[in-house]
Amino acid sequence: MSTQDYKQRGGWLPEQDDLESWLKRLEETERESDEPLHPAVERLRELVESDPTLRMYATRMIEQVPTAKPYGRRHLHSLDQLLRLINQVITLAPExxxxxxxxxxxxxxxxWTMGTPAGFAFYRDPRVNEALKDVLNAWCEYLDSPGSLYVLNDSAAGWKSEDAQRIVGMDQFVHDPSDEHWGFTSWNDFFTRHFKDGERPVAAPDDDRIITSVCESTPYKISTGVQRRDEFWVKEQPYSLEDLLAHDPEVGEFVDGAVFQAFLSATNYHRWHSPVAGTVRRAVVQPGTYFSEADTEGKDAIEPPESQGYLAHMATRAIILIEADNPAIGLVAVVLVGMNEVSSCVIDPHVTPGRHLEKGEELGYFQYGGSTECVVFRPGVVESVALQAVPRADAAPVKVRSHLATAVG
Incomplete structure (x- = not known):
């Protein structure tokens, strides 16, 4: 995989041949397993089999062939097999x-199923998402457990290997080299690792015109003149503020304003930090979809980086509104979007209404899953955007707490 391909796919899934090789190995392992279904997977089975519409969608999304991906062979054959494979996956940590x-x-x-017509409908059903939430929470429990530490080893498939340490940049992160698992207690503990002190200083801490990056993320889109309501499900995925902000009462503040969006890659730092000094107005987690994608994107529909605008309105996300100390900036909305997998958006317990935050202070983290972020500004607030934050084909991740934009004034 080239560096550019890795960026475009966010580092979450490999090229098609490698994905199919992995699926083949998963199938072979599943045939050897006689484990009963986890209660959460069993509840998903009961939901689908008890509802004729869901059973139809589930059956057809397995039977249909996705046109977006050049699959060499069929890997899914029945709902029963799919459930058994899900049951197996939720006891695995990423290698x-x-x-x-x-x-x-x-x-x-x-x-495979996400890229079929029936799959697009299946993964938008609220009942399916509620059942998937239970499955994902069960997997999260495993990823929070010591059992998930098996991937923190120095083999070629381990996160302590020289190649993994180089790609992650492990020397920047807090860890204990003398400990078998670097001092981490679980996979999720490793995934949400902290930078060492001094690694990501806050840009211009005393200049309240400088707005800083919320996440360590690659620029995706900058939109201006955003509307209160728009058709976010169409090609180009325009922003619809009412949907993006879950009908927050302050939506009107942002009409005709600007949205900066960026995505996090698999090996990025996954914690969020306040872009301004200010006071928390609201902080909520909005439930949403987990595996729904923008079918209007054609062959790219099931590539999460290509559905980011759509997912910002549909997926589970944390919404944090901050009243900046600088009146020229005023209210800022930070939307942290979970894409795929557990998609746990965890707001730090101290981020509550009325709490004053310093610029760069931690807001929370993505516990696991693909992820994207939006920062929403009122109209006329942003004077200029930092060069590194401008979306382009060769864009590198913008470092967290670095200069993102400059406010007017």
Missing amino acids: FSEKSMVMTPLAGLLD
Whole structure:
């Protein structure tokens, strides 16, 4: 995989041949397993089999062939097999591979179904998402457990290997080299690792015109003149503020304003930080979809980086509104979007209404899953955007707490 391909896919799934090789190995392992279905997977089965519409969608999304991906062979054959494979995946932690890493195993398994007409409908059903939430929470429990640490080893597929440490940039992060698992207690603990002190200083801490990056993320889109309501599900995925901000009472503040969006890759730092000094107005987690994608994007529909605008309105997300100390900036909305897998958007307990935050202070983190962020500004607030934040084909990740934009004034 080239560096550019890795960026475009976010580092979450490998190229097609590598994905299919992984699916083949998963199938072979599943045939050898006689484990009963986890209660959460069993509840998903009961939901689908008890509802004729869902059963129809589930059956057809397996039977249909996705046109967006050049699959060499069929890997899914029945609902029963799919459920058994899901049951297997939720006891796995992602292994490292420089060229063929399946960082989101459940998305890799469901990739076939997500790209079919029936799959687009199935994954938008609220009942399906509620059942999937239970499955994903069960997997999260495993990823929070010591059992998930098996991938933190120094083999070629381990996150302690020289290649993994180089790609992650492990020397920047807090860890204990003398400990078998670097001092981490679980996969999720490793995934949400902290930078060492001094690694990501706050840009211009005393200049309240400088707005800083919320995440360590690659620029995706900058939109201006955003509307209160728009058709976010169409090609180009324009922003619809009422949907993006879950009908927050302050939506009117942002009409005709600007949205900056960027996505996090698999090996990025996954914690969020306040872009301004200010006071928390609201902080909520909005439930949403997990594996729905923008079918209007054609062959790219099931590539999460290509559905980011759509997912910002549909997926589970944390919405944090901050009243900046600088009155020229005023209210800022930060939307942290979970894409695929567990998609846990965890707001830090101290981020509550009335709490004053310093610029660069931590807001929370993505526990696991593909992810994207939006920063929403009122009209006329942004004077200029930092060069590194401008979306382009060769864009590198904007470092967290670095200069993102400059406000007027």
